[in-house]
Amino acid sequence: MQMERKASTIRSDLEQMLLDETTEPKVLPLSLLEDITSDFSHDQEIGSGGFAVVYKGILGDRAVAVKRMSDACMDEMKFHRVVKCLMQVKHKNVVRFLGYCADRQGNMARYNGKLVMADVHQRLLCFKYIPQGSLDKYIFGDIWHQNSAKGV
Numbered sequence: 001m002q003m004e005r006k007a008s009t010i011r012s013d014l015e016q017m018l019l020d021e022t023t024e025p026k027v028l029p030l031s032l033l034e035d036i037t038s039d040f041s042h043d044q045e046i047g048s049g050g051f052a053v054v055y056k057g058i059l060g061d062r063a064v065a066v067k068r069m070s071d072a073c074m075d076e077m078k079f080h081r082v083v084k085c086l087m088q089v090k091h092k093n094v095v096r097f098l099g100y101c102a103d104r105q106g107n108m109a110r111y112n113g114k115l116v117m118a119d120v121h122q123r124l125l126c127f128k129y130i131p132q133g134s135l136d137k138y139i140f141g142d143i144w145h146q147n148s149a150k151g152v
């Protein structure tokens with residue numbers, strides 16, 4: 001009961017942040033990001049880049065973009081640097097950064113027949129959701145379209 005109240009408070013905090021542009025980015029619990037992305041479900045995947053898979057996080061009739069960094073591409077130090085930079089950028093042409101999550105869990109798994117404790121890292125960034133899709137489509141869309149029509 002207590003936990004449920006806490007989870008809904010954090011969810012409403014994030015909803016409130018979307019309404020108030022002056023709120024600073026904050027640390028977000030993994031449980032909230034799992035909840036709003038339906039456990040990073042394939043159905044809520046909106047794209048992927050060189051370092052991450054991006055999911056739509058649903059908050060009632062609003063949405064956020066949750067960027068789940070690949071462990072291989074983003075070590076802890078790099079992630080800290082990225083978060084630090086994002087927290088300092090506020091510009092009308094840069095998508096609003098809402099928060100971050102760095103979580104580490106020990107996961108007991110079998111390796112070469114033995115049980116070993118493996119560290120599982122989750123590094124996530126949360127941004128305002130931009131509904132129009134990738135910028136690539138706007139910049140290169142026509143060129144790709146024309147080239148593919150020409151068979152280039």
Ligand SMILES: Nc1ncnc2c1ncn2[C@@H]1O[C@H](COP(=O)(O)OP(=O)(O)OP(=O)(O)O)[C@@H](O)[C@H]1O
Pocket residue numbers: 046047048049050051052053054065067095127128129130131133134135
């Ligand atoms: N804030 C957002 N709102 C809506 N969709 C987004 C948002 N951020 C990313 N996406 C979608 O996810 C895709 C991947 O984004 P991501 O930022 O991971 O990679 P990228 O910008 O394409 O490349 P790179 O990995 O070099 O940064 C984008 O092309 C876009 O379709």
